[in-house]
Amino acid sequence: MPTGVHIRDVREQLFGAAERVLLRDGPNALTSRAVTTEAGCAKGVLHRHFADFDAFLAELVLDRISRIDTQAADLRDSVGAGTVAETLTRALLDVFGPLAVAVVGLVTFRDELRARLRQARSAGGVPILSEATAMIASYLSAERDLGRVAADADVDTLAATLIGAAHLLFADQDDAPGNEAVHRVVNTVLAGALAQ
Structure with a gap:
């Protein structure tokens, strides 16, 4: 996704992308690059909203809980x-x-x-x-x-x-x-x- 394009509900978009990667390819394939590629956004988007990838995954799991x-x-x-x-x-x-x-x-x-x-x-x-x-x-x-x-x-x-x-x-x-x-x-x- 080009820089400067606003993404609506980034958190849910990234969570949805992570779920698709996890279901399709399993936990070994779940990386920040795979998530952002699946979400169609730059890798930096994930890191602007979460401290690191494990923080993102923790929020994903807590949201699903x-x-x-x-x-x-x-x-x-x-x-x-x-x-x-x-x-x-x-x-x-x-x-x-x-x-x-x-x-x-x-x-x-x-x-x-x-x-x-x-x-x-x-x-x-x-x-x-x-x-x-x-x-x-x-x-x-x-x-x-x-x-x-x-x-x-x-x-x-x-x-x-x-x-x-x-x-x-x-x-x-x-x-x-x-x-x-x-x-x-x-x-x-x-x-x-x-x-x-």
Whole structure:
């Protein structure tokens, strides 16, 4: 992009470009040059808005984590509706979209990014996975309060197990698993935890 041409919403343009590179070519290909080339702008544009490339990546991940808040609100709104297993299946399919899986891989791949995210986030653990676990635990807790999940169910362990099992389903496949595979995992994890 020529110098002097105004770019609208630079941050989102760069984030979108980074997502496309990450999804198409993986974390090894994600460089500042690849991002700015994909965004159609000069490399200096990224460095004018972010201290360095890892600062850019940290902001990208934090921005994507904030989207889980919207998913969490939607999940809270579904408490008491449908079956617990169906609701959790939909939630896991939403959480583990291709971008989320790619971002988890990116965080695992870059040491400096993990360090920056540890400083920026109050939650421990792996970004996105930790927030998704909290979201699922909150939902299960609300369902337990309604009596649809057993009163003695350990919702924190159930949530962590669901996120871990779902991540394994999604992380190492070229094609995302379907509704049936995720539903099977949910039913297995929840066996004995639903109120009778």
